[in-house]
Amino acid sequence: MDAKNNISQEDFNYSQEVIKKLSDYFDAKVVGQKQLKFSLIASIIADGHILVESVPGLAKTTAAKAISDAVDGKFARIQCTPDLLPGDIVGTQIYNQATNKFETILGPVFANFVLLDEVNRSSAKTQAAMLEAMQEKQVTIGGETYRMPEDIFIVIATQNPIEQEGTYPLSEAQTDRFLVKEVITYPTAAEEVEILSRIESGVISRVDDPVLTIKDVDKVQDIVDQVYVDDAVKWYISSIVVASRRANQIPGFELGKYVRIGVSPRASIAFLKMAKAAALMQGRTYATPEDVKLVRHQVLRHRIGLNYSAVADNITIEQVIDGIVNSVKTP
Missing domain, CATH: 3.40.50.300 (P-loop containing nucleotide triphosphate hydrolases)
Structure with a gap:
């Protein structure tokens, strides 16, 4: 990069x-x-x-x-x-x-x-x-x-x-x-x-x-x-956000059926801001995909909505977030 x-x-x-x-x-x-x-x-x-x-x-x-x-x-x-x-x-x-x-x-x-x-x-x-x-x-x-x-x-x-x-x-x-x-x-x-x-x-x-x-x-x-954010990192953020809206369509992702609603563009903005902050806190002047992954729970856990089946089956929001992020290829 x-x-x-x-x-x-x-x-x-x-x-x-x-x-x-x-x-x-x-x-x-x-x-x-x-x-x-x-x-x-x-x-x-x-x-x-x-x-x-x-x-x-x-x-x-x-x-x-x-x-x-x-x-x-x-x-x-x-x-x-x-x-x-x-x-x-x-x-x-x-x-x-x-x-x-x-x-x-x-x-x-x-x-x-x-x-x-x-x-x-x-x-x-x-x-x-x-x-x-x-x-x-x-x-x-x-x-x-x-x-x-x-x-x-x-x-x-x-x-x-x-x-x-x-x-x-x-x-x-x-x-x-x-x-x-x-x-x-x-x-x-x-x-x-x-x-x-x-x-x-x-x-x-x-x-x-x-x-x-x-x-x-x-x-x-x-x-x-x-803090510099490459276009590849921005596309990575966008891909994660879009995947949250189509979680039930992700191939092989069983937890997708528990997602009631995906996230808004505010999540993309939050990812961008937090990735920049995480990069600077780790002594860098540029953000990487790892910075995006680092803040995934903080950015998404209050934005992704789960349905009642998730509660019944003891599915946590962090499990769902990890599955969504892992479904997106890291640049």
Whole structure:
């Protein structure tokens, strides 16, 4: 593959330093969770939102706060509940009797990093209000438009897969707006011991000084955009996306019958952005088919829809994704 280098050595070195500092800061605050670290850093430098799924207590909030603290960003945590109103997130207007006028009070969504905890517990109307902020990077209050922070605006939404009482599942149109979805699991026994040791020593609760600024991340986002992607890799991405829409027609692919719906062009865009981010995180200025394969689960697991037969037969979305990707010839 003829890899063009559009990134100067100075910018490349700068990006590597920023990524390393983010990674080291994360490791100091979170034990294990290497996959979550990769997805968080990659989605942030690719300028996309991330959906995280796990049972409670697996450091989702700690991880999000660590990334925010590392770059001295404004962090907001919103605990989603069924009675949460759109105004509680984006803001509202209140009447000031002293001035005899309505005043706009901006909500917590106006931050660099917004943690939407248990997003599926909020009502459909509240989810829709958040969707405008995520997609358009603006909200409308009282007929006026207010822009999100110009430099960095990343939403990290979490949901609990085992507790469905009192929840409002996100629709396909809403989950599609997240660049990636990460699923995290329990720590190992050794990691559990390390967690206890760090809590005992106060390392996790201690607030450390930031090692970067928002401007640093903003610059790396610009550098990621310059990562070279060959046409062969773009065709590879396109082939995977098209295969997901015709899964039941893939020769010899038995799992194709479980696919209810394939993915939209947003998946292609997500593949492109994440492949560029993965390449830069691995010290390259060009993306390869292996970078596409590396992010396949994160990009596709919330976009491919499975039918009820898949649930009945204990077929996981990762099995289906692997089958689809393996059916496409690697360039």
